Amino acid sequence: MAAKPAETTGGKGSVILVPCHIYIIHDLWRTHLFDLLLGTGPGTGSNKAESSFSSSMAVAADVYKGELTPLQRHVAFFDRNKDGVIYPAETYQGFRAIGAGVTLSAFSSVFINGLLGPKTIPENEKAPAFKLPIYVKNIQKGKHGSDSGVYDANGRFVAEKFEEIFKKHAHTRPDALTGKELKELLKANREPNDFKGWLGGFTEWKMLYSLCKDEKGFLHKDTVRAVYDGSLFEMLERERNAKESTKTK
Numbered sequence: 404m405a406a407k408p409a410e411t412t413g414g415k416g417s418v419i420l421v422p423c424h425i426y427i428i429h430d431l432w433r434t435h436l437f438d439l440l441l442g443t444g445p446g447t448g449s450n451k452a453e454s455s456f457s458s459s460m461a462v463a464a465d466v467y468k469g470e471l472t473p474l475q476r477h478v479a480f481f482d483r484n485k486d487g488v489i490y491p492a493e494t495y496q497g498f499r500a501i502g503a504g505v506t507l508s509a510f511s512s513v514f515i516n517g518l519l520g521p522k523t524i525p526e527n528e529k530a531p532a533f534k535l536p537i538y539v540k541n542i543q544k545g546k547h548g549s550d551s552g553v554y555d556a557n558g559r560f561v562a563e564k565f566e567e568i569f570k571k572h573a574h575t576r577p578d579a580l581t582g583k584e585l586k587e588l589l590k591a592n593r594e595p596n597d598f599k600g601w602l603g604g605f606t607e608w609k610m611l612y613s614l615c616k617d618e619k620g621f622l623h624k625d626t627v628r629a630v631y632d633g634s635l636f637e638m639l640e641r642e643r644n645a646k647e648s649t650k651t652k
Contacts (some may be wrong), residue, residue, distance in 0.1 A: 463487030465612045466540040473632050474558030478542050480636040489537040501639035502614060511610070518603065519545035549592050549600030553631055560631060569624055579621035585612055614639070 462486040471479060481497035482489045491512040498508035516535035523541040530536050537545070543558035552564040568580075572588045575581050580588065585608055599651055615626050615635070629635035 437579070463538055463540065471539075472543070472558035473560040474542055474554045475539055476633040477631060478537065478631050478633070479539055480640075481537075482539055487539050489516070489539065491535050494537075497636065500643065502643050503610075503637055506611070509626070511606075514606065518547075518599070547603040548597040549594045549598045549604050551592055564629065565628065568627070574622075578624040580612075580627075581620055581622075582612065582616075585609075585622065601609075 427564045461527055464485065466475065466487045467479075467485060478489065479485075481494050483493045483496055494515055495512040498511050499505070503511070508620075513535075516537055519542070520530070520535040520537045522536040522545040524530055524536070525538065525541065543554070543556065546554060546556070546558075551568055553561055553568070555561050568588060569577060571591070572584045573580055574584060589601075589604055589608060592604055611627070612622050616622050626635060629638065
């Protein structure tokens, strides 16, 4: 006997009939999504690939034994267990920690790890399918085009390029950017046919603006400076934790 379809209400009072097995598939997808992304589910790679990957993992945390570059500090916040490797689940947790919603955090975890992860894998290593790890040590290899040049090829902070952002695009006030000025910045940074770079830059800046603009729509210079060295993320997490703590009292 066929299962009776479940009824859910759609927009404007409409009724949508959804077969019960759809709910089962949804539950399986929700349960195993991060298994797939982390590579902990079945069939995610050969034993040889797993062994090779484990070997590189053993030394990944060594990045924290020395001084981090500004770019490494920028991403280290998302390495929640400080093992030198950032998995999609950690990216998700990091975005949730700074106040991003579930949908944005989930999208960011797949988009960022999918885009940067393969570029940061150590030479002669291959991560098993679906793990999408980002190696903090090699994050400079993940730099995309059409950016502001504030990080150089080695992940170091270039103060002149940072100041240039506001000299060229902060027209309303010298120490902040409006939404319109941000669009101008993104357009000025575009390199011909660099569609991945355009998307990367757009996503990063729009996300920053959405999370950190003030009540008048200004993205402040000191906020942008803090995101480049990673200190902004820690500050946002502390503020969010403080708010949550206040709510529970």
